Amino acid sequence: MKRRKVIACGVFMILITSLGCVGKVRYPSYYALNLPAPPDPPKHEGVRAVVAVREFRSPGYLKQGALVYRPTPEQIGFYNYHHWAVDPRELVTNAVEAHLRASGMFSQVRTYDGHSDTDYVITGRLERLEEIDYEGGVKVAVEISAQMTSIASGVTVWSNQVTEIGPVEGRNVPAVVTAMNQTLDVAIGKLFNPPPGPATTTAPLGN
DSSP states (O other), rough: OOOHHHHHHHHHHHHHHHHHHHTTOOEEEEEOOOOOOOOOOOOOTOOOOEEOOOBBBGGGGGGGEEEEEEEETHHHHEEEEEESSSSSHHHHHHHHHHHHHHHTSSEEEEEESOOOOSSSEEEEEEEEHHHHHHSSSSSEEEEEEEEEEEETTTEEEEEEEEEEEOOOOOSHHHHHHHHHHHHHHHHHHHHTOSSSSSTSSSSSSSS
């Protein structure tokens, strides 16, 4: 009888330990970038060109969903419990469309769908969106490039590339995300400053 009680107590303690472990399950946190809306576009008389924006591309490791950090220039790490709620490529594409609309250089700005009623196509690539933990302190790095091609001629009429490094004001992942948000906004602003248009391309727009 005593032996049965000892066994029962042992089983009870195992169950208690198991329940304690279950209570400590860690769930991932999800983050979204929140870029400010660009200002209303200026009025440009006689603007008739239509531009479409393809979804931006990125290296494979940025598509995995986890926030990325680099402890060294050669090493890439992933946060196991901190993920993007939205694919960063989608967010960048939408932000680029908003900036092009705000430029006022085009009569329409749309997402590329393969239709022929478009004068120009913007393609681009998000090369970096990551925390960097070397060279003194925690920072974030954003690298983005884009080019605009004339549908009629197939000629690239505008291109630009920007790399932006931003400080992180804090020692936690939310602070890193805030820095990424601010730095990406600055990078997109520089990418399209000046915006592609009649003054910055080698082919006429709006004709």
